[in-house]
Amino acid sequence: MKLSVIILAYTTTEGLFEMTMNCINSLIESEKQTEMEIIVVESNKNYNNSEFVYPDFVKVIVPEEDFNFHKFLNIGVRESKGEFVALCNNDLIFYDNWFARIFEISQSNPQIKSFSPSGRINDFSFEKEYELGYKVRTHVLGWCLVTYKQVISKIGYLDETFNFSYADNDYAMTLKKFNIKHALVNSSKVEHLEREKVKKNRIGLSEGYKKLQKSVKINHNKLPKYVFNKGNEYLLEDDQGLSDYLKYYKKWGSPNWLYRKNKIADLCIRYNLGFLNKVIL
Template identity: 50%
Template sequence: MKLSIIILAKTDTLSLFQMTLNCIDSFYESEKNIDAEIILIESNKDYEASGFKYPDVVKVIIPSEKFNFHKFLNIGIKAAKGDYIALCNNDLLFKEHWFSEILSLGEDQNDIMSFSPVGKPKINTSNSSFEIGYKVMTHIKGWCIVVKKEIFQKIGLLDETFDFYFADNDYAMTLKSKNIKHALVYRSHVVHLEKQSVDSEVKSKNIPKELLSKYKIPKYLNDNQYSWVFNNEKNLSGFLKFHNKWGSPKLLYRKNKLADILIKGKLGYFNRFFLRLKF
């Protein structure tokens, strides 16, 4: 069983280069008996000119396009040869047997096709070693998602409309709409160094009013509870893309409630029609 690890990186400082190296090294330390390939999707087209060089065992791909989270992952997915594919940030530290635990579950439960490790050791009060769910940041850890390669025959490639913000949310809704199970695996442990690689431009606040005029803003966003949507333009853009594809938060809440009932009643197949309705 072969594993392809796709890592997104932007190597433009020594500290970021070292962080990515630590991520790669931690993988090889964590899984010594796994047949694996590492595919690094590099955003800095001139990284080698700055003296940075990754180990020869790492396949480095430098896209000609500007950074797009899902597009860059799709480039890696197309190049991957593994039976399992891990979609990863570069600010990760893999712990011992993290993938072996996922592989064991995947082989035992054929109907689970998507997995995430826990970020920190979690107290498990149930008798199960995993939990099925679609909640972003709880079940779906966007910084490390492992899938069986055949999942892309069911969902297609990742939606490149989502270049950064709400990419995880779109993935979660896509899985649920296709009736594909995702599991949080309690015994799989990967440390996430909490967005140390995220570009500083996404942290800007207060969108100028002249920029807001180019967006069609739903009326419900005027409520103060949605003020966070306007933290920066990329966040707003991602929110509106998600809104246009899946519906407003209120509508999604109702649809997800019914979708969960259908899944529990083993009627999740109907979610592929129901979750895309815009009533």
């Protein structure tokens, strides 16, 4: 059994390089018994001419294409050799045996094919070692996803329509559509160094990659009615965020319609009819 860890990085400052190295070092220390390969997909096109050099055991890929979250992960997946792949941000700290815990769950529950570690580092009060579900930021944590590589092949790789925002939402919906079970593994601990914990030039993946996104202009006179629903006022202040929102609901259906479809899909899963979700969703 081999684990391929794909890390997206944007190495333009000493702080960002240090952050990614801390991620890599904690990864190596956390899983000394696991055969691993580490692949860094680098968004700084000038990386090879820069002062920054990752260790020889790290495979660094610098795509010629412009940054796209799902595309860059797909590039890493295609280069990977492991039975399992971990899709990771670079602002992570891995704790002892984080993958071993996931592997144990995968072996005792072969029907579960996709996993997220818990970001609740100091919380050991959980009643269940794992929780099944597709709720984003509860079960599906987009900053660290672990899956069998065969799952990525089955779903046709990650949808490159989603260049950053709503990528985790799309992954969760795709799993549900293909009736692939996902679990949050409470005993697996990986810390996500979110924005408030990262200072000055040590900005996280989110802030760095927002700078790489092309500006988007949207005609607000031709927006679907659901955009103007109560609570969506913030969407009209950011065309990039609005564009990502529209991509998601264009693919999966308007919010009301998607809510209804999800209710039916959840019932199918409950009664072991999840195979019907490929038609429903």
